[in-house]
Amino acid sequence: MTDSARAPADPVEDVHLIVAEDEEVTVEYFLEDWLSIALFWALAFIIFLQFFTRYVMNDSLAWTEEIARYLLMVLVFVGGAMVMRRNTNISVELVMNLMQDGLRRRVLIAAVEITKLFFVGLLAYFSILITERMHGLYMTVVDWPMSLVYGGIAVGCFLMVFRQALNLLREARNGFRRAPPHSIPDVD
Numbered sequence: 001m002t003d004s005a006r007a008p009a010d011p012v013e014d015v016h017l018i019v020a021e022d023e024e025v026t027v028e029y030f031l032e033d034w035l036s037i038a039l040f041w042a043l044a045f046i047i048f049l050q051f052f053t054r055y056v057m058n059d060s061l062a063w064t065e066e067i068a069r070y071l072l073m074v075l076v077f078v079g080g081a082m083v084m085r086r087n088t089n090i091s092v093e094l095v096m097n098l099m100q101d102g103l104r105r106r107v108l109i110a111a112v113e114i115t116k117l118f119f120v121g122l123l124a125y126f127s128i129l130i131t132e133r134m135h136g137l138y139m140t141v142v143d144w145p146m147s148l149v150y151g152g153i154a155v156g157c158f159l160m161v162f163r164q165a166l167n168l169l170r171e172a173r174n175g176f177r178r179a180p181p182h183s184i185p186d187v188d
Contacts, residue, residue, distance in 0.1 A: 032081035032159050039075040043068055063141045070139075070149040077156025084163035089116070096178075106176040113171050117164045124161045127154035 050064035083089055091112075099105040131154050135147035171178075 030082075030085065032078055032085065032156075032163075035078045035155075036075060036082060039071055039078060043071045043075060046071065066139060066141050070152075073149060074152035074156065077153045078159065079156075081156055081159035081163050084120070084160045084167065087167055101177065109171060109176040109178060113164075113168045113176075117161070117168055120157065120160045120164050124154065124157035127157040 046064050046068045050061065050068065053064070054060040096105060096108055096112075099108065127150065131147050131150040134150050135145050137146045138144065139146060139149075
């Protein structure tokens, strides 16, 4: 045989070794998403303003640190509503994942969801109490009532209650059944 007979054929130009297809993504924005985005960018702007005035102008604005701290507090609780909506709370699910799908597992899921709703509802109740009590107190640098800050926290808490109530209803409609966790296949 000649060398040209043994040589591999030239690769075809339209053949790709790696083919990736993007899944269709649907973007849904809810109230807590828009609030979180607005709070985040307000916080970013204030922190940049604080950095600029302190290190570039060498004359810091006193109110930026205080407002940034309070915006971060509100952002945490409004972001908590996003966590509730997606049901991505930090949790320990070892016992539930070890249980077979049956009545005991469903009762455990129902108890967990009801307990979450109870505690978030309690948090929302206390957020209203503290908002009322803080109305007479004012921020240190800016002459605004502290009830504005705690009112924002209360909004986040009530959004969490609403989202957790929706989660509980969805779980109840499904009979408190969840798909088993992904398992790693056994290798022989």
